[in-house]
Amino acid sequence: MVERLTKSYFVAERAPGLLGAMKGVIHRRRRRIEALTDVSFSLARGELLGFIGPNGAGKSTTIKILSGILRPDSGHVDVDGLVPYDDRIRHVARIGVVFGQRTQLWWDLPVIDGFDLLRDIYRVDRAAYVETRDELVAMLRLERLLDQPVRQLSLGQRMRAEIAAALLHAPSILFLDEPTIGLDAPSKLAVRRFVKRLNRERGVTVLLTTHDMHDIDALAERVIVIGHGRVLADGTFNSLRAQIVAENPDDSDETASLPIEEVIARFYHLHGASEA
Amino acid sequence: MDLARPYVAVYTARFLLMLQYRAAAFAGFLTQCWWGGIKIMVYAAFYRASNPSTHPAITLAQVATYTWLNQALLALMPWSCDPEVALAVRTGVVSYDRLRPVDAYAYWYARAAAFMTARAVPRAILMALVAGVAMPLLSFRELSWAPPPSAAQSALFALSLVLLVCLASAFMMLLNIAVVVTLNDRWVSQSLNPLLVVLSGSLVPLALYPDWAQGALFLQPFAGIVDIPFRIYSGNLAGAFAYGGLALQLWWILVLVFVGRFWMARVMRRLEVQGG
Numbered sequence: 001m002v003e004r005l006t007k008s009y010f011v012a013e014r015a016p017g018l019l020g021a022m023k024g025v026i027h028r029r030r031r032r033i034e035a036l037t038d039v040s041f042s043l044a045r046g047e048l049l050g051f052i053g054p055n056g057a058g059k060s061t062t063i064k065i066l067s068g069i070l071r072p073d074s075g076h077v078d079v080d081g082l083v084p085y086d087d088r089i090r091h092v093a094r095i096g097v098v099f100g101q102r103t104q105l106w107w108d109l110p111v112i113d114g115f116d117l118l119r120d121i122y123r124v125d126r127a128a129y130v131e132t133r134d135e136l137v138a139m140l141r142l143e144r145l146l147d148q149p150v151r152q153l154s155l156g157q158r159m160r161a162e163i164a165a166a167l168l169h170a171p172s173i174l175f176l177d178e179p180t181i182g183l184d185a186p187s188k189l190a191v192r193r194f195v196k197r198l199n200r201e202r203g204v205t206v207l208l209t210t211h212d213m214h215d216i217d218a219l220a221e222r223v224i225v226i227g228h229g230r231v232l233a234d235g236t237f238n239s240l241r242a243q244i245v246a247e248n249p250d251d252s253d254e255t256a257s258l259p260i261e262e263v264i265a266r267f268y269h270l271h272g273a274s275e276a
Numbered sequence: 277m278d279l280a281r282p283y284v285a286v287y288t289a290r291f292l293l294m295l296q297y298r299a300a301a302f303a304g305f306l307t308q309c310w311w312g313g314i315k316i317m318v319y320a321a322f323y324r325a326s327n328p329s330t331h332p333a334i335t336l337a338q339v340a341t342y343t344w345l346n347q348a349l350l351a352l353m354p355w356s357c358d359p360e361v362a363l364a365v366r367t368g369v370v371s372y373d374r375l376r377p378v379d380a381y382a383y384w385y386a387r388a389a390a391f392m393t394a395r396a397v398p399r400a401i402l403m404a405l406v407a408g409v410a411m412p413l414l415s416f417r418e419l420s421w422a423p424p425p426s427a428a429q430s431a432l433f434a435l436s437l438v439l440l441v442c443l444a445s446a447f448m449m450l451l452n453i454a455v456v457v458t459l460n461d462r463w464v465s466q467s468l469n470p471l472l473v474v475l476s477g478s479l480v481p482l483a484l485y486p487d488w489a490q491g492a493l494f495l496q497p498f499a500g501i502v503d504i505p506f507r508i509y510s511g512n513l514a515g516a517f518a519y520g521g522l523a524l525q526l527w528w529i530l531v532l533v534f535v536g537r538f539w540m541a542r543v544m545r546r547l548e549v550q551g552g
Contacts, residue, residue: 071546088374092374095375102371123281
C-alpha cells in the first residue's frame with residue numbers, strides 16, 4: 001500500500017535579534033527538513049492500525065499523503081488501486097478523515113446543517129444519508145447537539161460530531177489523526193468504543209495516530225512506530241515490549257511489568273527518536 | 277444536476293449565513309450613502325462649471341445613477357480574498373477543503389460568489405430605497421438613481437450583472453490563490469486595490485478620461501466590474517457597444533478562470549500543510 005515515501009520541507013531560518021532580522025531581509029537562509037526519509041508499510045482491508053511516534057516524527061505528514069492532501073517527493077502510494085494525490089477527487093470520495101486539532105464543521109452553522117452540507121458536497125443519496133446519519137447520531141449520542149452551532153460545543157461533543165461528519169458518506173477507510181487529543185476520560189472511552197465497533201461491525205479500515213498509548217492498547221492489534229521519518233517497528237504492542245525486555249536482560253521482570261507509556265518512552269529513547 | 281449539487285449547496289449555505297450580518301450591512305450602507313452623496317455633489321459642481329457647448333461623453337444624470345449603482349454594489353468588487361479562505365490557510369483547515377470530492381477551483385469559486393452577492397443584496401436594497409425612491413420624491417430627480425431607459429437596456433444590464441458577479445469572483449479567486457502562496461491576506465489585496473478602484477471606473481467613470489485612453493480603458497479586465505455594466509444600465513452604452521461590453525466581460529471571465537485554474541493546480545501540487 002505504501003512504499004518508500006519521502007517528503008521534505010524547507011524551514012526559513014533567521015538569526016535572533018535585530019541584526020538577524022536585517023540580515024534576513026538581504027539574504028534568506030533555508031534549511032531542508034526531512035519529514036519522511038523512508039516509510040513503507042501495507043495495510044489489509046478491515047485492519048485497525050495504530051500509528052505512533054514522538055512529536056515531529058512524520059505521522060501527520062504520512063496521513064496527509066495517504067489522504068491525498070500532500071504529494072510525496074518520492075515513493076509511491078496505492079490505496080485500493082488509486083494514487084491519492086493523482087486521483088484526488090475519486091480517492092477522497094471513499095475515505096473519511098478526522099484531524100483532531102482542526103474542525104471540519106462550519107463554526108457558525110448548527111451541527112445538522114453542517115451534516116446536510118456535507119451530504120450535498122459528497123453527493124450522497126438522500127435516503128441513504130438519512131439512514132447513515134441517524135445511525136451515527138445514535139451511536140455517538142449526538143441527538144441533543146444537532147441544533148447547536150458548532151462553536152458552542154465542548155471539545156468532547158465536537159469531536160464526536162467531527163467523527164460523524166467524516167463518516168456520512170460511508171467511507172471504507174477512516175484516517176484518524178489524534179482523535180482523542182484533549183478529551184476527558186468518558187469522551188475518550190466513547191470514541192474508542194465507537195471506532196472499535198465501526199471496525200468490527202462495518203469492516204471499516206482504520207488508521208489512527210495518537211499520543212495516548214491507551215488508545216493503542218484498547219484499539220490496535222498492530223502498531224507502527226515512526227521516528228525520524230522512518231518506520232522503527234511494525235508489529236503488535238507486545239513485540240515492542242519484548243524488544244525493551246531484550247535490551248535490559250538484567251531486570252527483565254521489572255521491564256515486563258512497566259506501564260505502557262514507559263515502554264514507549266524507552267522505545268523512543270532506544271532508537272534515539274525523541275524530538276530534537 | 278448532481279454534478280452541480282455540491283457547488284449549489286455551498287453557495288446557498290454561505291449566502292444564507294452571510295445574510296445574518298445585519299449590523300455590517302447597515303453600517304456599510306450608511307458609509308456608502310455618505311460617499312455617494314459627496315461624489316455626486318462633486319460631479320454636479322463639475323458639470324455646472326464646464327463649458328455648456330461641449331457634449332460630455334456621459335451626462336450628469338447618467339453619472340449620478342452610475343455612482344449610486346456603484347455604491348449599492350460595492351460589495352461586488354474584489355477588494356480582498358475570501359476571508360474564509362484566508363482563515364483556512366492560516367489555521368490549516370485548508371486540509372479539509374482538499375478532502376472534498378469536488379473540483380477545488382469551483383468549490384472556492386462558488387463560496388466567493390456567495391460571499392460577494394450576500395453582502396451586496398441587503399446593501400443594494402437599502403440603497404435603492406433611498407437613492408431610487410426617496411430622492412426623486414424629495415425632488416432630487418436629476419441626482420437620483422434612475423431606472424434604466426428601456427426594457428432592452430434592462431435586459432442587457434441583467435445579463436451584464438451576472439457576468440459582473442462571475443468576473444469579480446474570478447478576480448477574487450486569484451487573490452485567494454495568492455494568499456495560499458504568500459500566507460498573507462493583506463498585502464496582496466492592498467497592492468491590487470488602487471488598480472481596481474481606478475481601472476474599474478469606481479473612482480471616476482471611465483468615459484470621463486481623455487479620448488486617447490478610451491480604447492485601452494474599455495478593453496482592460498477591470499472595466500467589466502463597474503464601468504461596462506453600469507453604463508449599460510444608464511443607457512450610456514447601447515447597441516453594438518453594449519454587446520461589445522458583454523463580450524468583453526465574458527472574454528475576461530474565461531481568461532481569468534483559465535489562469536486561476538492553472539495557477540491553483542500548480543500551487544496545490546506543492547502545497548505544504550504544517551504542524552499537527
